[in-house]
Amino acid sequence: MLVKTYAAAVQGLSATIVVIEVDCTRGIQFFLVGLPDVAVRESHERIISAMRTNGYQFPRNRIVINMAPADIRKEGSSYDLSLAIGIMAGAKAIDTARLSEFVIMGELSLDGSLQPIKGALSIALQAKEEGFKGLILPRQNAPEAAVVEGINVYGMENIKEVVEFIDGKREVEPVVFNVADEFYALRELFEDDYSAVRGQENVKRALEVAAAGGHNLLMIGPPGSGKSMMAKRLPSILPPLTIQESLETTKIYSVAGKTDKGTSLMVKRPFRSPHHTISNVAMVGGGSVPQPGEISLAHNGVLFLDELPEFNRNVLEVMRQPLEDRCITISRARCAVDYPAGFMLVSSMNPCPCGYYNHPERQCICPAGAAKKYINRISGPLLDRIDIQIETTPVEFETISERTPSEASEMIRKRVIAARDIQRERFKDFPGIYCNAQMTTELLYNYVAPDAAGMAQLKKAMEYLSLSARAYDRILKVSRTIADLEGSANVEACHLAEAINYRSLDRENWGA
Numbered sequence: 001m002l003v004k005t006y007a008a009a010v011q012g013l014s015a016t017i018v019v020i021e022v023d024c025t026r027g028i029q030f031f032l033v034g035l036p037d038v039a040v041r042e043s044h045e046r047i048i049s050a051m052r053t054n055g056y057q058f059p060r061n062r063i064v065i066n067m068a069p070a071d072i073r074k075e076g077s078s079y080d081l082s083l084a085i086g087i088m089a090g091a092k093a094i095d096t097a098r099l100s101e102f103v104i105m106g107e108l109s110l111d112g113s114l115q116p117i118k119g120a121l122s123i124a125l126q127a128k129e130e131g132f133k134g135l136i137l138p139r140q141n142a143p144e145a146a147v148v149e150g151i152n153v154y155g156m157e158n159i160k161e162v163v164e165f166i167d168g169k170r171e172v173e174p175v176v177f178n179v180a181d182e183f184y185a186l187r188e189l190f191e192d193d194y195s196a197v198r199g200q201e202n203v204k205r206a207l208e209v210a211a212a213g214g215h216n217l218l219m220i221g222p223p224g225s226g227k228s229m230m231a232k233r234l235p236s237i238l239p240p241l242t243i244q245e246s247l248e249t250t251k252i253y254s255v256a257g258k259t260d261k262g263t264s265l266m267v268k269r270p271f272r273s274p275h276h277t278i279s280n281v282a283m284v285g286g287g288s289v290p291q292p293g294e295i296s297l298a299h300n301g302v303l304f305l306d307e308l309p310e311f312n313r314n315v316l317e318v319m320r321q322p323l324e325d326r327c328i329t330i331s332r333a334r335c336a337v338d339y340p341a342g343f344m345l346v347s348s349m350n351p352c353p354c355g356y357y358n359h360p361e362r363q364c365i366c367p368a369g370a371a372k373k374y375i376n377r378i379s380g381p382l383l384d385r386i387d388i389q390i391e392t393t394p395v396e397f398e399t400i401s402e403r404t405p406s407e408a409s410e411m412i413r414k415r416v417i418a419a420r421d422i423q424r425e426r427f428k429d430f431p432g433i434y435c436n437a438q439m440t441t442e443l444l445y446n447y448v449a450p451d452a453a454g455m456a457q458l459k460k461a462m463e464y465l466s467l468s469a470r471a472y473d474r475i476l477k478v479s480r481t482i483a484d485l486e487g488s489a490n491v492e493a494c495h496l497a498e499a500i501n502y503r504s505l506d507r508e509n510w511g512a
Contacts, residue, residue: 001025003096008126009072010119011111012290012337013251015126017103019068021084022152024090027062030081036068036074037438043108044076047084054160071195073334075135075289078117080134082108085166095167103127104136112159114138118257121250124148134174135316136162143264146175147247174190177264181364183246185490190236191267195405195410197233199395200226202338206390206502211237212419214435216323216345216385218308220504221392222362223355227348229302234346235269238302239420242351242506245300246409248340252299256292270301270341275309290330290337295322297341316382324505325387326432343477345386350374355421360393375505387437387474388502419484436481441473448476454493461500475499 002023006017018034032041048058065083067074082104105123107115116138124145125133132175134152135145142155152174156162164170194204197457203219207230210217219227226363241249249266253259261265274283274294285293287304295303305311322328322341330337351357352371364371383389420435426447427433439447450458461467467475476491478499483491 001090002090003086005082005089005099006132007079007085007105007121007124008103010255010455011072011073011335012120012339013117013122013255015103015122016069016072017126017130018072019072019077020079020086021066021068021181022090023064023066023085024059024061024087025064028060029062031064033065034070034074035072035155036067036079037076039077040067040074040079043080043083046077046080046108047087048108049110050080050084050108050159051088053110056088056093056114056163059087059093062089063087063090064492068138069431072135073399076118077107077115078105080108081114081162081390082161084108085162088163090251095162096366098166098168102136103132103134103135103168106136106138106156108159108163108310112154114158115260116140119251120145121147121247121254124151124153127151131242136165140261140455142175143177144250144259146177146282148249173382179370183243183265183267187220190233190409192233193236193409194230194233195408197226197230197406198402199399200230200392203230203390203392204406204412206388207231207234208237208416209478209481209485209498209502210234210344210346210388211239211412212416212485213387213423213478214344215478215481216437217347217388217390218383218386218505219346219390220346220351221348222359222394223350225394228304228393229303230308231306231346231348232271232273233409234302234304234344235271237412238269238344239271239413239417241267243299249300252292252296256297258297270298271304272298272301273304276305276307276312278311278315280312280315280318283315283320284328284330284341285339286330286332288501290335292339293328295319295328295341295343297338299340301343303345304345305345308347308349309374313377313379315407317379320381322383347386349378351391356379358391382504384474387478387502389506390502391504417486418487422487434479436484436512444473444476448480448491449478450476450491450493450496454491454496457493458496458500461497465500465503467500467503467506471503475503 005020008020009018088094099231120141121144128151136154139155142153146153154172165172174182246265326342328339328341329442352366352374354365356362357371422436479491479495482498483497
């Protein structure tokens, strides 16, 4: 008997429906074709054990299974359940009337229980698009897939529940996702808050400007000055995720298998902080089976690189293109996949190998020129993509010991959201641009027009401080953000002055 069940293959962030055709005839052989990998071929043993444990007999017939389309590589163990249901249907052990209504996915344990799979959200979106009525998958993945409206999602514990459900012997209620309760209620909760940060008002201001305009930022200062602590609190002042951004982010984490158990949506902006020993592939994504890297996992959030000069130079250089294009294409002989990479790059570093160059109290023990050599580990083109460079200094004892809390993240966040609203309205006619950091040269000239006094100040600063030419556009973009935070329609001299102060490393004599 020839029957069909339906599964899905995830490539990149999208899914393709896979038709599993099972032909069960007289004989004793078993064939699995359609470009399956080793994990798919090994499903034969898992299926036999799962069926036997739950009281079902594996058919003693000649079984031929084709996974179509045959030119797409089928990878992983998530096809176990669909293959098992197809084999049982082909042997007339279960009713086939409802099989065409469902996409069925799940990895089988030897006892028949279902293990979670990757890419449940992408699979649910594709199943809905192709008109399926329901999606059957492991219970752990059900909340994630239930985000998609217009398709019933059934979470199952084991193969017996699935068989009884398809046969009509068991009633299972579809999982329901309540956006108001599970999304909006949780996205405002943060463990870390800027109210706990004492001093460093200039750095907190720079972080506020970076958050308001989507600017990349570099903090440079001695050990213990609070660089990492302040960076980790940055998500608490970023604008909350929209539903669309949350879906994009959740799809990436789902494909990478990094969603928390029972999680429906990513409700907070991601904060990724890889160690400096990370490889190129782990940073940008890839592998024999392409997977998203850290820059994609930080999409719609923050990528924090602590001790920036300690990262392999090649790792830093491969980020240059994604920083500009906000996406990364992973090309392999068999396929090419695109992953989004719209992240804020926030980094920190010591000013020199010993860490105490320009320290107000401690003496730097590095040889002459060591600070300049240390900063030169970071290439000019990468520094060119960092809009704000701010120096941090140690906090005095009197400031650290203060009992009065600093300004809370909630207050800073309100100002950031107001500035982002101004930018969203400004760029509403320019697709793909939503913040000042993304302005092109043409937009820069249209929306940043300092008066004569401001331009004179900028010219004087560039000459006096020996600022590089690449600092010019960055200063104008940051000044536009500062003006938005102040609610000013025009970029004034005071806004330019503050933006100029955020170009510490562009000064020709820095580290000399």
